[in-house]
Amino acid sequence: MAHSDKSSRVKTQDVSESQDSGKHRRGAASILPALDSLSDAILVLDANDRISHYNSALVTLYGDAACHLDLGKSFEELVNALAASRQRYGQLPESAEILREGTRQRIALPMPHDQTGTQSDLTVRRMALHAIAPCDYEELSAHGKWLHVSTRLVPGGGKTIVHSDITHWKARELQLEHTVLHDPSTGLPNRTLFMDRLAQELRRCARDRDRTFGITLIEIDRIRMISEELGHERATAVLAAVARRLEGVVRPSDTVGHLDGGTFGCVIEDLSSHEDATDFAARVEAALSPPIQIDGLDIEVKVGMGIALGNRTVATGGDLVRDAMTALARAKDEPGMRAAIFDDVMRSTAQTRYQMDAQLRQAIRRKELRLAYQPIIDIETFRLVGFEGLVRWGQDGLDAVEPEIFIKVAEDSNLIVPLGRLALDMAAKELSSWLQHDPSLFVTVNVSARQLGEHDLARDLKSAIDTYDLPREALHLEITESTVVEYPEKVAEALADIKRLGVRICIDDFGTGYSSLHLLQAMPYDVLKIDRSFISTLDTSPRSRVIVETITEMAHRMGMRVVAEGIERHDQLAMIRKAGCDYAQGFLFAPGLEAADAENLAAAGRLNIG
Numbered sequence: 001m002a003h004s005d006k007s008s009r010v011k012t013q014d015v016s017e018s019q020d021s022g023k024h025r026r027g028a029a030s031i032l033p034a035l036d037s038l039s040d041a042i043l044v045l046d047a048n049d050r051i052s053h054y055n056s057a058l059v060t061l062y063g064d065a066a067c068h069l070d071l072g073k074s075f076e077e078l079v080n081a082l083a084a085s086r087q088r089y090g091q092l093p094e095s096a097e098i099l100r101e102g103t104r105q106r107i108a109l110p111m112p113h114d115q116t117g118t119q120s121d122l123t124v125r126r127m128a129l130h131a132i133a134p135c136d137y138e139e140l141s142a143h144g145k146w147l148h149v150s151t152r153l154v155p156g157g158g159k160t161i162v163h164s165d166i167t168h169w170k171a172r173e174l175q176l177e178h179t180v181l182h183d184p185s186t187g188l189p190n191r192t193l194f195m196d197r198l199a200q201e202l203r204r205c206a207r208d209r210d211r212t213f214g215i216t217l218i219e220i221d222r223i224r225m226i227s228e229e230l231g232h233e234r235a236t237a238v239l240a241a242v243a244r245r246l247e248g249v250v251r252p253s254d255t256v257g258h259l260d261g262g263t264f265g266c267v268i269e270d271l272s273s274h275e276d277a278t279d280f281a282a283r284v285e286a287a288l289s290p291p292i293q294i295d296g297l298d299i300e301v302k303v304g305m306g307i308a309l310g311n312r313t314v315a316t317g318g319d320l321v322r323d324a325m326t327a328l329a330r331a332k333d334e335p336g337m338r339a340a341i342f343d344d345v346m347r348s349t350a351q352t353r354y355q356m357d358a359q360l361r362q363a364i365r366r367k368e369l370r371l372a373y374q375p376i377i378d379i380e381t382f383r384l385v386g387f388e389g390l391v392r393w394g395q396d397g398l399d400a401v402e403p404e405i406f407i408k409v410a411e412d413s414n415l416i417v418p419l420g421r422l423a424l425d426m427a428a429k430e431l432s433s434w435l436q437h438d439p440s441l442f443v444t445v446n447v448s449a450r451q452l453g454e455h456d457l458a459r460d461l462k463s464a465i466d467t468y469d470l471p472r473e474a475l476h477l478e479i480t481e482s483t484v485v486e487y488p489e490k491v492a493e494a495l496a497d498i499k500r501l502g503v504r505i506c507i508d509d510f511g512t513g514y515s516s517l518h519l520l521q522a523m524p525y526d527v528l529k530i531d532r533s534f535i536s537t538l539d540t541s542p543r544s545r546v547i548v549e550t551i552t553e554m555a556h557r558m559g560m561r562v563v564a565e566g567i568e569r570h571d572q573l574a575m576i577r578k579a580g581c582d583y584a585q586g587f588l589f590a591p592g593l594e595a596a597d598a599e600n601l602a603a604a605g606r607l608n609i610g
């Protein structure tokens with residue numbers, strides 16, 4: 001081999017010149033075999049930055065490029081030769097840690113324009129690194145080894161550069177990093193890494209004004225139901241299959257991440273127009289449309305998509321994700337719509353929402369909400385049996401915003417939990433004073449999914465019952481069927497706790513949430529409320545009539561009472577009576593009443609309807 005002598009022993013240039021000649025002289029000649037015995041690769045430069053020593057580990061490290069190691073050669077020449085041969089440098093670090101007076105500081109180095117860099121880029125960075133001493137950094141060599149490099153000043157002039165092989169440690173570190181930053185079920189980047197990639201893309205946009213990109217949030221419909229019906233393992237297999245298909249749609253430079261549950265995110269480069277976004281959404285839809293086969297089952301996956309386009313005017317990744325979420329919510333709200341692209345109209349709607357969110361938060365804190373009480377009537381006797389509490393925003397009978405609107409805002413922002421707690425407290429308090437007129441009176445309170453899923457509602461109920469000394473059956477809860485379908489496991493758990501308190505449970509809007517009979521049987525309902533949509537079509541649709549009759553009969557067989565809501569006319573009342581419903585509620589009797597009027601009604605005990 002041309003440079004076989006280089007690996008055999010430590011090279012040194014006129015050692016005696018650079019060594020102290022006093023009695024503390026440590027013996028240059030004797031230290032050389034010791035340097036050779038080290039596994040760390042060492043390069044020593046003199047005060048003029050010329051190679052004065054190196055050991056055999058450095059020769060091994062340089063491999064073929066060791067032919068450039070010549071004593072007396074300047075460091076810059078060496079760096080140039082190495083960069084030209086592309087032998088030594090794989091990836092140079094973006095930053096180095098400098099040691100100065102015992103403190104450590106991280107500094108950025110000049111960046112090459114692409115990942116590998118041109119020869120001159122590499123030389124510039126290497127020389128920039130070299131100019132900082134003492135310093136420590138890590139680099140990936142062209143041979144795939146991870147090196148820890150430390151440069152130290154030699155007293156009296158010169159430097160030592162020590163390269164330690166840390167490949168083993170780095171592998172563990174990378175493995176750990178991978179575990180922390182990836183989702184185990186799909187192997188995709190998790191939310192943290194996704195947000196990091198997004199931030200990286202925004203930094204690139206800040207440097208390059210023409211650069212554009214987009215993000216897409218993709219949410220699988222009813223992933224909880226898949227998990228509930230087919231088991232957790234199969235649901236995980238579905239997620240993994242969706243992950244692979246999404247990876248097939250994007251380019252290698254794009255990122256697909258698994259954000260949580262059934263939600264995936266893509267960062268897509270060069271997405272600049274509405275058309276690009278629509279094309280991308282169509283590609284995703286096409287990729288996901290063939291059923292996924294798991295254990296011989298064909299599982300159909302439907303998704304909703306929200307797309308937001310990014311460029312250098314976007315402030316943060318979080319803003320862009322929020323915009324994409326707004327678009328996603330839009331896509332989910334609109335029947336038949338699979339993908340929505342965030343636009344100016346959505347931006348202004350979203351801004352109104354954020355404002356409303358802030359105002360609602362304040363209103364809840366200041367207790368500026370109240371309940372309207374809609375009477376529930378015994379269909380045979382017209383006797384008042386209870387009220388449904390319907391939340392209103394504003395005081396003195398003035399309604400600031402429609403409940404349908406602010407309830408949705410509250411649900412999206414989690415304000416529904418404090419709102420629900422306030423509603424429960426008001427209902428319990430007002431009911432406690434009406435019970436003197438009729439001890440069997442009840443008030444039903446509407447609760448939403450989040451209150452059941454993320455919050456200990458049973459505890460709030462117990463505290464309301466205790467505080468106002470209510471009989472347990474005086475408070476009822478109403479939950480909508482669609483809620484139950486969305487979170488069956490959590491709802492079942494929460495309802496079991498609530499049921500143990502003696503509180504009655506009513507399933508609301510029945511017939512609209514596609515709940516299975518199995519679910520209806522599995523949940524501890526006492527009351528079933530038939531949705532208004534069936535009542536309003538009773539006179540025109542024979543189908544509605546059959547549905548109302550069938551639901552009523554089925555509910556009775558399961559031991560439930562039946563309420564028909566939305567009764568506006570006498571013919572509807574006659575029909576639900578014929579169908580066998582127990583209770584009725586609707587504008588025919590009364591709308592939601594202010595608390596004082598509700599109390600008067602409680603004192604009278606019955607309604608006079610014409």
Ligand code: C2E
Binds near residue numbers: 374420445565567
């Ligand atoms: P919901 O639980 O289905 O409540 C019945 C809605 O129908 C009420 O609207 C009520 O005013 C209206 N309504 C009653 N009778 C009739 C009728 O004969 N005809 C017609 N066309 N409508 C009738 P409201 O008060 O606007 O409430 C809307 C929804 O807001 C409620 O629907 C419920 O889902 C939700 N909500 C109300 N209060 C609360 C609450 O305290 N917590 C939660 N989570 N949701 C609430």
Ligand code: CA
Binds near residue numbers: 388446478508
């Ligand atoms: Ca209700």
Ligand code: CA
Binds near residue numbers: 508
């Ligand atoms: Ca309802």
